[in-house]
Amino acid sequence: MDSKETSIIAVEETEFNKKQRNIGRWQKMAKLHAFTVHYVKKARNHRWRCSDATFWSVDEHLCNQWTQALKELLEMQKSRPKQLLVYINPYGGKRQGKRIYEQKVAPLFSLASISTDVVITEHANHAKDNLFEVNIYKYDGVVCVGGDGMFSEVMHGLIGRMQKDSGIDQNNPKASLVQCNIRIGIIPAGSTDCICYSTVGISDPVTSALHIIVGDCQPLDVSSVHHNNTFLKYSVSLLGYGFYGDILKDSEKKRWMGPMRYDYSGFKTFLSHHYYEGTIAYQPAKHTHGSPRDQESCRTGCYICKQSGKQLAEQNKERGLKHEEGEEEWKVIKGKFLAINAVNMSCACPRSPKGLSPAAHLADGSADLILVRKCSRFDFLRYLVRHTNQDDQFDFPFVDVYRVKCFQFTSKLSEDNESNVMDIGKKRFGQFCRDHPACCCNIVNSTWNCDGETLDSSAIEVRVHCQLIKLFARGIEEDCKDEAAHSQSSIEQLL
Ligand SMILES: CCCCCCCCCCCCC/C=C/[C@@H](O)[C@H](CO)NC(=O)CCCCCCCCCCCCCCC
Numbered sequence: 230m231d232s233k234e235t236s237i238i239a240v241e242e243t244e245f246n247k248k249q250r251n252i253g254r255w256q257k258m259a260k261l262h263a264f265t266v267h268y269v270k271k272a273r274n275h276r277w278r279c280s281d282a283t284f285w286s287v288d289e290h291l292c293n294q295w296t297q298a299l300k301e302l303l304e305m306q307k308s309r310p311k312q313l314l315v316y317i318n319p320y321g322g323k324r325q326g327k328r329i330y331e332q333k334v335a336p337l338f339s340l341a342s343i344s345t346d347v348v349i350t351e352h353a354n355h356a357k358d359n360l361f362e363v364n365i366y367k368y369d370g371v372v373c374v375g376g377d378g379m380f381s382e383v384m385h386g387l388i389g390r391m392q393k394d395s396g397i398d399q400n401n402p403k404a405s406l407v408q409c410n411i412r413i414g415i416i417p418a419g420s421t422d423c424i425c426y427s428t429v430g431i432s433d434p435v436t437s438a439l440h441i442i443v444g445d446c447q448p449l450d451v452s453s454v455h456h457n458n459t460f461l462k463y464s465v466s467l468l469g470y471g472f473y474g475d476i477l478k479d480s481e482k483k484r485w486m487g488p489m490r491y492d493y494s495g496f497k498t499f500l501s502h503h504y505y506e507g508t509i510a511y512q513p514a515k516h517t518h519g520s521p522r523d524q525e526s527c528r529t530g531c532y533i534c535k536q537s538g539k540q541l542a543e544q545n546k547e548r549g550l551k552h553e554e555g556e557e558e559w560k561v562i563k564g565k566f567l568a569i570n571a572v573n574m575s576c577a578c579p580r581s582p583k584g585l586s587p588a589a590h591l592a593d594g595s596a597d598l599i600l601v602r603k604c605s606r607f608d609f610l611r612y613l614v615r616h617t618n619q620d621d622q623f624d625f626p627f628v629d630v631y632r633v634k635c636f637q638f639t640s641k642l643s644e645d646n647e648s649n650v651m652d653i654g655k656k657r658f659g660q661f662c663r664d665h666p667a668c669c670c671n672i673v674n675s676t677w678n679c680d681g682e683t684l685d686s687s688a689i690e691v692r693v694h695c696q697l698i699k700l701f702a703r704g705i706e707e708d709c710k711d712e713a714a715h716s717q718s719s720i721e722q723l724l
């Protein structure tokens with residue numbers, strides 16, 4: 230933790246209860262005065278808990294001085310939020326969002342004197358639309374209680390609102406988007422909670438609430454997705470075509486199954502073993518020093534992300550003077566793919582603790598483009614198993630990975646249509662295959678899975694916007710060997 234930072238959550242004057250402590254002789258001598266310090270206690274696996282310590286003294290003045298000094302110290306923490314706008318999806322994940330917020334999060338916010346305006350969503354897009362109407366500038370942050378879909382709504386609302394207020398046209402794929410400085414907090418209550426897990430290291434509502442309270446700030450890259458100069462969506466985690474797109478499309482019909490729907494549809498999609506033909510063109514991310522095959526992962530205070538942040542600040546200063554993007558070379562790859570995955574972050578989640586690209590960075594201005602070519606079911610299973618263990622998932626002859634700043638994809642089907650090869654027979658065959666999903670032919674298009682939502686177009690243009698948004702998080706902290714000792718920390722270590 231930064232030396233200037235304190236992990237105190239709140240300080241309260243306490244009614245000293247003699248029965249609470251064995252204070253021996255003291256109780257006979259004088260009336261006791263006390264105050265309680267509530268603080269963050271770090272536990273195993275990146276979990277944070279709220280703990281407290283009560284201090285007492287016979288000297289009332291000394292006691293007041295301490296309370297006052299600690300309160301002043303807290304007031305000085307300018308990065309801490311005072312007013313939050315909270316959106317709760319009551320139907321996300323296991324439908325526990327409202328209960329989780331009321332029982333685990335609201336009491337902590339109130340202890341930390343954070344005032345909140347809470348909206349319980351009534352329909353999809355409620356949060357997103359609402360963010361275009363409310364005075365967002367009076368809040369220090371927006372909190373979403375739900376899963377990745379709910380986060381996506383809040384992100385679209387905030388980014389969209391910022392562009393609208395600044396007169397930026399989101400339909401222009403080349404537009405320099407305006408950064409959003411209102412931080413987003415995620416209280417995980419969804420099915421995958423990949424964004425929370427990949428930025429905090431655990432999917433745990435109390436831990437996330439404490440990161441919000443201490444005012445953490447983690448910038449995050451966002452990819453814009455366009456089709457024919459029309460804005461489709463933003464993505465921060467997985468933009469997946471083929472395997473993950475097909476899983477999502479099938480799982481949408483099984484929402485009633487809750488988080489289990491992904492395992493059911495995953496198994497079904499694995500058996501169907503569809504591959505898709507298409508062309509990918511990408512521009513390598515030359516500005517960043519990292520590589521997707523690095524052994525080191527992005528962690529709190531990441532040097533590579535900091536460097537990208539500095540470059541971005543420089544670019545913003547020189548904005549309008551030059552536009553280098555068009556000058557750089559494009560690489561083109563044609564092929565038959567079981568999966569095309571573009572990830573802006575590792576995509577670690579409880580199902581895949583290292584994620585789809587373990588060395589991807591949260592804020593380096595690049596995405597990792599993973600191409601899984603047509604291979605046998607057995608080989609694809611070996612690849613999937615490596616999502617879940619320590620082995621290198623890119624060490625297969627049928628898997629390629631590139632660090633990119635933008636890419637385009639066109640499916641064979643749309644290429645053929647665009648080049649006016651209007652083979653009616655092929656199109657009919659395509660329809661036939663849609664009706665018979667067990668068929669393995671390569672003529673049907675897949676669907677893009679954009680952070681858990683389907684896109685309508687298969688031909689897309691994607692561009693990474695470095696550090697476009699900020700989260701109440703600090704990235705995953707390095708494993709600390711003496712975490713147990715750390716959690717026993719005394720009050721001196723807190724200050
Ligand atoms: C043999 C075991 C293989 C296990 C492989 C587990 C891979 C899990 C990888 C998860 C990656 C998540 C990326 C994040 C995506 C989110 O933006 C998005 C919105 O929440 N979630 C999904 O699209 C939801 C995606 C959910 C994907 C679940 C995939 C389950 C695959 C099961 C395959 C079974 C094969 C068994 C053969 C015997």
Ligand SMILES: Nc1ncnc2c1ncn2[C@@H]1O[C@H](COP(=O)(O)OP(=O)(O)OP(=O)(O)O)[C@@H](O)[C@H]1O
Pocket residue numbers: 317318319320321322323349350351352353354355374375376377378379380382418419420421422423681
């Ligand atoms: N009141 C509501 N009724 C119906 N749908 C809603 C409501 N509020 C939000 N939604 C939508 O529900 C979708 C899914 O929500 P959420 O992400 O919270 O849960 P999930 O899908 O179970 O989790 P994950 O996205 O992690 O897989 C979101 O895309 C959001 O637009």
Ligand SMILES: [Ca+2]
Pocket residue numbers: 450572573574589590591592593594595596
């Ligand atoms: Ca990135």
